[in-house]
Amino acid sequence: MLQSPRRIAAVLLCAVSLVSAQTIDTATLAKISAEAASGSQVSQVFDTLTIDIGPRLTNSPAFFRAVDFAADKLKAWGFENTHKESWKFGRGWTLNKLTLEMTEPRYMPLIGYAEGWSPSTAGELVATPIYLGDKTPAQIEALKASLKGAIVMPLPPQQVYVREDRPQPSASGVVAPEILSPSPLFATPAEAQRLNVLARTAGAGLVLRPSVLSDGTVYVTGRDQGAANVPSVILSSEHYNMIAGMMEHNIPVKLRVNVQATYQEAETNSYNIIAEIPGTDPLLKDQVVMLGAHIDSWHTGVGATDNADGTTTMMEAMRILKAIGAKPRRTIRLALWGGEEQGLLGSKAWVAKATKQDLENLSVYFNIDNGTGPIYGFAMENNEGAKPLFDSWLAQLRDIGARKNVNLRLTNTDHLSFIAAGVPGFNPFQDYQDYDVRTHHTNMDTRDHVKTADLRQSAIVMASFAWQAAQMDERLPRK
Ligand SMILES: [Zn+2]
Numbered sequence: 001m002l003q004s005p006r007r008i009a010a011v012l013l014c015a016v017s018l019v020s021a022q023t024i025d026t027a028t029l030a031k032i033s034a035e036a037a038s039g040s041q042v043s044q045v046f047d048t049l050t051i052d053i054g055p056r057l058t059n060s061p062a063f064f065r066a067v068d069f070a071a072d073k074l075k076a077w078g079f080e081n082t083h084k085e086s087w088k089f090g091r092g093w094t095l096n097k098l099t100l101e102m103t104e105p106r107y108m109p110l111i112g113y114a115e116g117w118s119p120s121t122a123g124e125l126v127a128t129p130i131y132l133g134d135k136t137p138a139q140i141e142a143l144k145a146s147l148k149g150a151i152v153m154p155l156p157p158q159q160v161y162v163r164e165d166r167p168q169p170s171a172s173g174v175v176a177p178e179i180l181s182p183s184p185l186f187a188t189p190a191e192a193q194r195l196n197v198l199a200r201t202a203g204a205g206l207v208l209r210p211s212v213l214s215d216g217t218v219y220v221t222g223r224d225q226g227a228a229n230v231p232s233v234i235l236s237s238e239h240y241n242m243i244a245g246m247m248e249h250n251i252p253v254k255l256r257v258n259v260q261a262t263y264q265e266a267e268t269n270s271y272n273i274i275a276e277i278p279g280t281d282p283l284l285k286d287q288v289v290m291l292g293a294h295i296d297s298w299h300t301g302v303g304a305t306d307n308a309d310g311t312t313t314m315m316e317a318m319r320i321l322k323a324i325g326a327k328p329r330r331t332i333r334l335a336l337w338g339g340e341e342q343g344l345l346g347s348k349a350w351v352a353k354a355t356k357q358d359l360e361n362l363s364v365y366f367n368i369d370n371g372t373g374p375i376y377g378f379a380m381e382n383n384e385g386a387k388p389l390f391d392s393w394l395a396q397l398r399d400i401g402a403r404k405n406v407n408l409r410l411t412n413t414d415h416l417s418f419i420a421a422g423v424p425g426f427n428p429f430q431d432y433q434d435y436d437v438r439t440h441h442t443n444m445d446t447r448d449h450v451k452t453a454d455l456r457q458s459a460i461v462m463a464s465f466a467w468q469a470a471q472m473d474e475r476l477p478r479k
Contacts, residue, residue, distance in 0.1 A: 025471060029396055031324040032463045039323055042316050042455040045073065049295075049308040050447045057116055057299040058339045059092030059270050066295055067271050070315065070336055071316045077319050078130060079275035079334075081321065086271055086351035089339055090224055090262035092118045095299065099124065100233065104254035104462055111207070111236035113443055114259045116222025117328045122149070123256040125205050131247035132195065140198070147202035151255055154195035157244045158210035158237040160185060162219075165432040170403040180379065181411040182259070185212050186219065199230055206231045206257055209239035218443045220300045221451045223342065231259045270338040270448040272346045277321055279470070281329035288331045289469045290365045291317060291462060292347065292414055294340030301445030305372035305435060309450045309458075311370050316459035327468035330363060337414055340369070341441075347417035362418070363475040365425040366465060369413040372439070373431025373454045375461040376403040379410045383424055385477025390426075391396055394466045400457050424476050428461065430454075 049056070056063040067084060074082045097113050101250055102108040103126065127277070130147060132158035162183045169176035181332040188196075190207065199207045211218040211234050220234045235320075246253045279285030293310035297303020318334045326332075339345030351359070364386075368375075372427050377394055380387050390405045406429070413423030431454075469476055 006238045024392060024396055025467070026396070028324070028326065028467055029258050029464050032320055032467070033321050033460055035320045036316070036456050036460045038414040039320070040316070040340065040456055041319055042312050042459065043452050045309055045315055046312040046398060046452070046455060048466055049311060050304045054302050055299045056295060056297045056303055056404070057093060058100060058296040058342060058345075059089055059267065060093070060299070061264065063092065063296055063338065064081065064267070067273060067338070070295060070311070071273050071417060073315065074273065074275040074318070074334070080278050082273075082275040084271045084273055084348065085270040085308045087346065088268065089270035089345065090268055093224070093261060094264065095259075095261050097260040098233075099256060099258040100235075102253060102308045104255050105246075105251055109370055110170060110239045110362045111216050111218060112233050112239065113218050113220045114261065115220055115234060115301055116233045117224040117229070118222060118259055118261060119229055120260045120261050121206055121257060124256060125151055126254065126256045127151050128252060128254055128418040129208065129243065129247065131244060132250055133157065133244050135146065142199070144202050147204045149203065149205040151206045151208065151257060152199045152204040153208050153240070153247070154199055155192055155209055157241040158212065160212075161214045161237065162212055162436055164265065165216065165434065165436045168429065168432055169379075169408060170429050174404045175407045179409045180465070181412060182297055198274060198288060200228055201282070204230045204260070205335045206233060208233050208235055208240065210237045213237065213437060213442060217438055218300065219441050220343070220443070221289040221298060221441055221467070233257065233259065252293060270346065273336040275318060275334045277318065277326065277328060277332045279329055279331040280327045284329045285331060287335050287363050287475060289328070289360045289466050290333045290335060290361050292335040292337060292365060294337040294346065294414060295367050296338050296341055296346075298341055298441050298445070300443040301439070302447060303445055304447045305445055306441065306451050307369050309372050309455060310368040311464055312455050313394065313458040316455065318395065318463035320459060321467065326467060328467065329416050330470040332466050334468050340414055344414050344417050347414035351421045354439075359423055362423045363467050363472075364424055366462060367413055367417040367425060367427045368458065368462065370410060370427060371430030371432045371435050372450055374401045374430040374457045375430055376401065377405045378426050380405055380407045381409050381415075381419065381424070381426060382407065383477065383479050385423060385479075389468075389472075389476070393465055397461055397464065400460060402461065406432050420479065424478055428458075430458070
């Protein structure tokens with residue numbers, strides 16, 4: 001929307017007066033940095049999530065272990081009002097066994113993973129796959145009856161890959177886009193969806209599809225599609241293409257596939273975890289500055305960059321504030337969400353349950369999810385009033401790598417639940433190196449891609465932003 005010069009001037013004046021009204025509390029910022037160095041718990045928390053627990057698919061047994069671990073840890077650190085909040089999700093899912101081999105014309109183990117909530121196969125399937133990638137729609141229709149119980153390869157060889165990480169908008173020389181999202185190639189193409197439905201209605205024994213990433217990296221998500229679903233495995237694109245090529249050359253390929261999974265039906269509620277440092281200003285203590293990250297992950301790696309690093313960062317930011325004895329004017333609240341990967345479900349449930357007054361009292365929501373590595377700045381989400389404040393807060397963090405805040409919007413994570421309810425919600429930019437091409441929702445989302453020093457840096461940034469926002473005279477400007 002275009003704005004008149006008068007309105008812009010008014011916005012600028014208002015922003016300038018807000019900045020000058022708040023002096024930067026350098027003494028507290030120094031304490032935050034000192035505590036982040038001397039009392040750091042980032043290794044302990046991150047190791048527990050990624051070594052002891054592992055991947056945390058929502059409502060799997062490992063997810064519930066992570067929820068209990070985080071809630072117990074936050075209680076032990078002495079926060080107020082620490083509790084779990086339930087919301088309706090559905091059943092959990094755990095993979096117990098996956099065999100994925102080519103047995104003819106030669107033996108070769110294949111790189112691939114079952115999609116989340118994939119049903120089990122009817123025992124071990126040993127068969128020549130039915131390849132539809134070189135067939136016309138009429139030929140596919142004619143083959144429909146033969147798909148029943150078969151291993152189906154519905155798609156042609158994968159020829160387009162996500163080969164670049166998203167641009168880093170705070171890097172010098174980068175022109176920031178209006179919206180920064182993952183590549184559209186990650187979305188399942190309409191043709192693949194149509195053939196999936198066809199395989200399902202034909203009662204296929206298993207559907208094999210290629211990854212959209214290369215070099216053995218397998219991008220895998222999944223949804224609970226109920227009893228009608230068919231077992232589904234994503235193969236590395238190179239292995240899918242190899243088999244497709246052999247099928248097109250009429251080489252008698254034989255595959256051996258076995259998927260065995262368990263649904264957890266006993267607990268269909270999922271959980272968010274809440275913890276607070278109560279506000280101390282009689283006029284402002286009902287107002288809240290909120291920090292959040294999702295604790296759930298996909299199932300093929302260990303969910304290190306998505307999002308054990310974010311969970312660790314926000315828990316540590318809260319721990320630091322508590323440890324330095326911070327007495328914020330507003331309440332500072334932490335939320336760790338479940339079900340983010342299935343559609344921001346935990347944060348949406350929290351917002352749906354909040355009263356109008358709860359949302360009015362919420363000054364700002366800070367999220368951390370996309371990317372890994374150090375925080376360079378924040379995506380301003382078109383909030384012009386907040387920009388000068390964020391710039392002044394970020395300026396204090398230059399010596400630990402902060403660069404600049406950028407006027408653009410981020411997609412696909414929990415701050416959107418708050419923005420939809422009229423609450424200012426923000427994510428930082430982290431380093432996107434290897435995030436899109438290697439770790440995001442893949443078998444390679446492992447600990448090797450996260451550095452402890454970056455977790456310490458991110459926690460300092462988040463603790464200082466939470467502190468500054470909690471100390472303002474006014475709520476953060478709303479759009
Ligand atoms: Zn995530």
